[in-house]
Amino acid sequence: MESFRKDVIGRLLWAEADPNTRFKYTIWFDYTRKLVNDLHEGDLAAVPNFATDSNGIRYSILQLVTVMPMHYALGTDIKDLKGYPGFVMQAAKSASADWTEQEVESYEDTTKIVCEAIPTNLEYDENNSKEPIQSESAMAMVGKDVYILTSEMTEKIFNRGINKTTENVIVIGDLIRDKNVKIYLRVEDLIKTHFGVFGFTGVGKSNLISTLVSNLLSTSEPIKVVLFDLMDEYTGLLVDQLLAYNGKVICLGEKTLMKPVFDYINDPSTDKLDFAVNTFLKNILLPKGLKGKKVKFKPLIKEILQNNRIKVFEEAFTRTVEDFLSEVWSDVVGQYGSTKKGKLNKMKNDVFGEHLKYELTAELAQEFIEKLGVDEFRSRPIASVTEVLKDPDLKERIRYTLIEPLKQIVESSKLQINEDAKIDIQEIINDLNDESKSSLYLIISHNPHKVRRFASDLGGYLFRNRRLKGLISPLVLFIFDEADQFIPGTPRSDSEKLSKSVIETLTRRGRKFGIGVGIATQRSAYLDTNIMGQLHTYFISKLPRKYDRDVVGEAFSLSPDQFTQTFKFQKGQWLLVSHEATGIDVPIPIQAPNAEDRIKEFLGKQGV
Template sequence: MPGSIVVTSLGRVISVRGSSARVGMLAASQMPMSEIRATVGRFVSIRSGASTIVAMITEVSCEDLPVTDTYVATAGVDLLGEILPGDRPKFQRGVTNYPTIGDPVALISAEELRTIYAPTGADQINVGTLQQDRSVTAYVDVEEMLSKHFAVLGSTGVGKSTGVSLLLNEILLARPNLRVFLLDVHNEYGRCFGSRAMVLNPRNLKLPFWLFNFEEIVDVLFGGRPGVPEELDVLAEVIPQAKAIYTQYQNSDRLGLKRADPKAVGYTVDTPVPYRLVDLISLIDERMGKLENRSSRIIYHKLISRIETVRNDPRYGFMFDNANVGGDTMAEVISHLFRLPANSKPMTVMQLAGFPAEVVDSVVSVVCRMAFDFGLWSDGVSPMLFVCEEAHRYASADRNIGFGPTRKAISRIAKEGRKYGVYLGLITQRPAELDATIISQCNTLFSMRLANERDQALMRSAVSDAAANLLSFVPSLGSREVLAFGEGVALPTRLRFKEVPAHQLPRSEATIATVPSVSAGHDLHFVGAVLERWRGATSNRDAAPPESGFERVPPRAPSLMEAPMLQPSQGLDPDRFSLLKKPLR
């Protein structure tokens, strides 16, 4: 065509080594350097025989140039895959025909990029566009991403939560029958999924205490601290017997007045069958009454006191409501938690910020464990995606930090969940603090900006050699920019997440302003209303839920003079009042 610019080779191959090659950049290119922009991160194509090898520039230098005037610079490239010729050219990962010295190298065309990133089937989601060419859509393979787990990594403020909302909304569109369970640590995803999600919090969750296994119930009773060995021995002995007594109550019509020996029933401390607290305390009290040594009774008395203290704490109502009534509600609980049937709400958002700090780890452990066990015993007939936000909190790389059973439950999903239709999505801002074994099971990674060197080092160990050089871009990524690696994407790719509609943007339940509003009306009545909600969270009185404002607060707030003062002499355990340390949402 008259007036058009014929693009000659950008350069030629001057060395090949394993999965990488070195390219000499030619001085006599007919395309202006301002248009070539052969910089780090750009894709190039190498014509080698019948196929076209796709590579990415990872380094550009003008040092140690060959002794010739032919080249103005050299570039290191990683060989990623090749485009095979045919009626419909097809891209495949890996290289079967390696380039030879002198093979021509050119910047990849938009048409070749579309061939690489063309959706291969209906099971693809549109997540954004390529950074190199905004006209090319970036697709992710849902099946590969889910079945082999995925992780979203990024520092605070780079758009990580928005990216998670985008991915999950697209997954729900592509897989409307997939159930999704999201652990929402900061209560920011409640409105992101509209009518497709059910939001759970301490006010509407029922998670009976008897669903907790031995380690989990001990963690609850001892407030996250190590248990007293003597008390644990007693508890381990009486819990199976309390379960047996409850079973006998249920079968009393068939058994008549004859009662079997509780020890012969065969329950363990971890068998998920109901028992009643009144039976548990009665068994402990019975053993205490048989002791002649008064000093030995202290152990039993302390254990009973712990159980009753937690039972009477209104913050634990989601666990201990109807604790003495009984009833095997396990089927109802699992159906409610994991959306079986979905009833047009295939997603569960579990808001954790409202739970007592001492019990959050145990609650997460119970939910993770039940998700895996249900998949295991149902043979994976109803697939579920389990998404864990702030994953480093629950599966820390340091075995001395966090709650062991929670790490074990998440690890089981990571290692074996795909066999039973339980898939894992991890979100974290500190990947270096996350258990390396667990993150290594995630075969699709979406990395946003990470400035910490330890985080980058962990990622270098988690991705293939061909993609490792891309990680040098991680500290300089902009907002919404992502490096995507692994099975879910065609190539290690630098892309930009697409815009998320306003109603799908994550936001905290409370909007915190750095400059207080003059018209906010922060008078004594306002302070009194806050105190009413504050006290209501730790008493048996109903308090307005945080997201509903103050509409349910009585017209007259209690004055400060009417508030009972808590004196140190009352012997209150400060750890039981950790709610007071939390900021008001």
């Protein structure tokens, strides 16, 4: 096996200490247009190091983190362009020819490809045939030739120590610059040491989560995935997995479902089915690449409904009036100034104050509705309520943020749900502990507080159950999309405190019992830093806000230079960093498969 690419030789010109990566190296290559298109961030380079002796050469293996063509006739800094404009423009015009004329041979000393590189902490010993890749024993020597590793050698290093025969592994993607290099992840380490997906809107977070879930469920060992889907966007992206692995969509309360859909699952009948399917299809969220195939989802949705894959979870726990207010009050007061907030707080105290510790029953909820009386008879006038209702803006605000939630409590108490349509926590726990098969659960709700409370109940119950029984399998993965809604640095509501607490427990102690956590968010700056520190695998894409990058970088000891390559990433490209799940713990730029292609292929196989 060839170790180095032919005819690609650079020179190591500089080395300096770096607190994050030990060293930072500067490498120059003679410029050609072919080479500038062949060199990419993430490439591995080999440089003789100080452990080289008479027995043979030992090469430090470095990773390129920036690749930039430079023309030194134009200077080395943007400040050099502040000279006389005529001279600068003429120099730029002359320089432009050098870029195009040096196609495969370099002959201009003023053009270089300047690369920054970091150590992988590995070295290649060309004379050790048994174990040529070892831990680095010395730093690279400045002034020595630099060689770029071949695809075969690169894959061997990135997947070092991963045994595809004895370990449960998945392919997460290809190296961005080289589709021939497959990147593998150890499934158990990925789940049990937890992972995070960080990227701005439009980079493909949901797409990557869909791919991860699909790959995990398709492994040889049973795996359970529970995905908390606040935006209800994964039904379409995981429709194939829902059908293949007896997946279930758990709706927290019947209000989560469109009425025709709920009417069908609560009382299945042929005459209701088409209306339910069409309503579901009309409201399903699909990525742009699948919207044109929306009609092809119809038979799949029909199968999901007919096979009883949508379940309603009825809240069995009780909550106090104080609990209810802690959930809704931030929405009630919003961004109002002190005057309006004062009126609302006075109303809250007068209407709810003496009942704070009471259980919020349907009867008590109805009593509060009558006291507030926005559109109906008020049981008795309350001065502070009258004052609020005089303001049209405040009146509308309490109608939708306070009275509507109270009405839902009243209506839910009157509704009878078919036993076949319901599911309880014990049934879910039993399945999560069933080692005979893989399972997928999507948790959705119209009310984010319910999702957070359910996460607390389910996560806490499973953790206690496994700890008491000493269970460690099968592996269970809890995925929290929009994670800033579950683990905020500063929780405001009781439900945020509950979800944050259980996720902190699972990330600290869940691995002992085969429980892992995955999170995805575009606002890493809002997350709890203690929980961030528990994640051992990161998928990072574009993060335009510096503070978001700083939080991720600090949690994983990444330098600003290592983020630079993410600025150029296209959708589906990720910087993968892992202490445990990959073969090497340096950033790996990968291209993940497009989940939309998987769904299209599935639709084709279904004949739709």
